[in-house]
Amino acid sequence: MMAIMHRLFRHKGAAFGVGVIALVVILAAIASILYPDGPWEMVGGIFEPPFQRAHPLGTDGLGRDVLTSIVYGTRVSLLVAFVSTVVAVTVGVLVGAVSGYFGGRLDDLVMRVTELFQTIPSFVFAVVLIAIFTPNIGSIVAAISVVSWPPVARLVRGEFLAIRHREYVEAAVVLGVSTLRIIFVEILPNVVSPVVVLASLMVANAILLEAGISFLGLGDQNLMSWGYMIGEGRSTIRDAWWLSFFPGVAVVATVLALNLVGDGLNDALNPRLARRGRA
Amino acid sequence: MTDTPILRIVGLSVALPTGADRHHAVHGLTLDLHPNRTLCVVGESGSGKSLTALAVMGLLPQPEVRAVAGAIQFEGQDLLALPERAMRRIRGRRIGMVFQSPMTGLNPVMRIGDQIAEQFRFNGRDLGVDPRRRAIELLASVGLPDPTKLLDTYPFRLSGGQRQRVMIAMALALEPAVLIADEPTTALDVTTQAQILKLLRELQERYRLAVMFITHDFGVVSEIADEIAVMRHGELVEHGAAGRVLGQPAHPYTKQLLAAVPSLEPPRRAPVVAPIVLQTQALAKTYRSRDRMFGRRREVIALRNVDLAIRRGEVLGLVGESGSGKTTLGRVIVRLLQADSGSITIDGAEVSQLPRRQYRPYRKRVQMIFQDPFSSLNPRRTVGQIVAEGLLAHGMPAPQAHARARELLRIVKLSEQAAERYPHEFSGGQRQRIGIARALALEPDILVADEPVSALDVSVQAEVLELFEEIRVRLRPAMLFITHDLRVAAQICDRVAIMRRGEIVEEGPTSAIFAAPRHAYTQELLAAVPGAAQLALGQAARPVSATVLEHEPK
DSSP: OHHHHHHHHHSHHHHHHHHHHHHHHHHHHHHHHHOTTOTTOBOSOTTOOSSSSSOTTOBOTTOBBHHHHHHHHHHHHHHHHHHHHHHHHHHHHHHHHHHHHHOHHHHHHHHHHHHHHHHSOHHHHHHHHHHHSOOSHHHHHHHHHHHHHHHHHHHHHHHHHHHHTSHHHHHHHHHTOOHHHIIIIIIGGGTHHHHHHHHHHHHHHHHHHHHHHHHTTOSOTTSOOHHHHHHHHHTTTTTOTHHHHHHHHHHHHHHHHHHHHHHHHHHHHOHHHHHHHHO | OOSOOSEEEEEEEEEOOTTSSSSEEEEEEEEEEOTTEEEEEEOOTTSSHHHHHHHHHTOOOTTTSEEEEEEEEETTEEGGGSOHHHHHHHBTTTEEEEOSOTTTSSOTTSOHHHHHHHHHHHHOGGGOOOHHHHHHHHHHHTTOSOHHHHTTOOGGGSOHHHHHHHHHHHHTTTOOSEEEEESTTTTSOHHHHHHHHHHHHHHHHHHTOEEEEEESOHHHHHHHOSEEEEEETTEEEEEEEHHHHHHSOOSHHHHHHHHHSOOSSOOOOOOOOSOEEEEEEEEEEEEEOOOOSSSOOOEEEEEEEEEEEEETTOEEEEEEOTTSSHHHHHHHHTTSSOOSEEEEEETTEEOTTOOHHHHHHHHTTEEEEOSOTTTSSOTTSOHHHHHHHHHHHTTOOHHHHHHHHHHHHHHTTOOGGGGGSOGGGSOHHHHHHHHHHHHHTTOOSEEEEESTTTTSOHHHHHHHHHHHHHHHHHTOOEEEEEESOHHHHHHHOSEEEEEETTEEEEEEEHHHHHHSOOSHHHHHHHHHSTTTTTOOOOSSSOHHHHOOOOOOOO
16 A cells, blocks of 8 residues: 555656645645635625735635636535545446446346436436436435446446456355455455546546536536536626636636646556556 | 578567566567477466567557567668668568457447558558459468358357457558567467467468567467577577477476476276266257347357266366366356256256255255456455355354365465465465365365466466365366367366267277277367377376476465
């Protein structure tokens, strides 16, 4: 574990990514200490331009501080992204494991279902799901989870198919080890690395999905989120560019950071590449 | 050796990246290749023999691994100093190479003829030959039937031996002066191997080739070597004419290697008198590809009517070439596969048709040892967990199971501290011992060993065979020992069964079968064992128990 951390931080991009994410997480945690009044409070004049002492990133058409909104927006983005990723990974791993381990008709069936999910463009699918249910944070998380699990399932299934016939798994069968234990103790730990890498990219993707959904006005109306801010600022973009620009920067920076961490994890968890890096 | 050498390796040193277990893969190596002679470079894994070949071809995985000293003189040039462009003109055209794996050496989506023609396209435009005609000639010269038709065939239609012939044809396409062959027969069956070795001999004479033949197998060496160079840890320990090195090895390491080659002469063993533990009757298994929406269903018969019986404390050798069904039989017996029909009885009780749940108690009694010491241990679990797994699965409390695991590690001659470590920290031989400890944990009555020593170096192989001998004497399981190596079978088995195309064609006491094989196929197999005639060593010393070998490093 320590060795993996060490290798991860040797990767410059990943170290930068971890730094950015740490900053975002800290901002989310201390948002209410920094700005106890919350993001909806009118604190200044309308459309104040950025880079001034009182409101460094300017204010919007209702006199709300953009920086405060972005800081509160981290909470929504992170919450939605992490919860939906955890749900999607859990579902994907279970489905993929069962499908890959047992194979046969069950596998055929499961794979056809995942293909059904994958043929529908995930963003459109998520929007439809949210439109059917009431748009609130719960349904957003659920929708993002529903559209995100199939790639995990396919990845895990592939790994299980490959590992199921390794000799150490067969040895466990011959020893009389129970099927559940074979799946969870013998095989699953060997699948963790690619899943961790995929999960880091899924978090990034979930942030984008959430932003897109809020941009379309399907987000939770009670929560300030980056996508909502971009959507709101869109109509005045020629007069007040900062309303859309800074939340956009926040999205780009966070997603890029997560992608860099994903890349770094991929290298750190792949011992062969890591060795080449050392040479 | 009056003629001048065509290629000289002088003081070659190849450096490994920092952090590797030694500085130099090859250190101060000096060797000469002569026209029309075969130099065998022999050594165990990690001896630097393959890197030497790659250095000659200019194919070292630079910059991590590179030649740091010495020279390779060939036709007035130092190959090590040549730029890549110039090297490309020598590679293939003046020095040909044949690699080990015939399965991955050919491009699967390219017709054979096109692959050979490729050689001319990049190298031989100036030769002024019709590629197609030349390809046909080449394929004919390596003894492939119907070369014209073969040109338009894809590699997957060819057997391993045929592919290796194509690879040799490609290596010889531009009539090189030097041929480097890196373990070219290791992946092949013995009968195929014998044919390929014969072919290489013939081609060498016809083209006056200087051959550098890299191998770990002294049997093969004795078949084709004019000269032998023995390498160890990157250094040349002995070098001389084949007859001299095999007959009167000077260096202790050479002696040790030669002594570790199992003799083809089975030791005298009294017939085992004990009750029959495992019996199979009319066992049959056919592999069927799953129904697809399109395309035909394919069937391969793996076992037909296999009858065998093993007594307590007896070792039955199951010998056959790849595809003979021997591994399938082993897997059916441990119920990794389900037989289509026939019966398996353990102590008289029929078990082959038992449902999973009712079979579970028998799992404990039937254990398996696997071939590949690298894929048979879970890389994410400690050795202690691996060995204790079976005991835990059958309800032993954890502290007891782990204590027992340590005891088992001692039995297979590993230290108890091994329990805390992970498989990657061990060498191949040590890993195989861990696999054996895992199988022995449940004190099985029946042990199926599927090629347990095939992946090991010869000296390590001897140690593991010694361990099997000890298990036989001390624990007395009924053992099915699957192997393709008749030398190993001769040493360890009370009886052998010869398998071919899913059938047992001959079965009997080991000494009787080796002395007077009745079935034509058995005779063919025995005749194909490399070095059967030349390597008449080891009759005096039974290598399995008599040689004391230095322990492998680490």
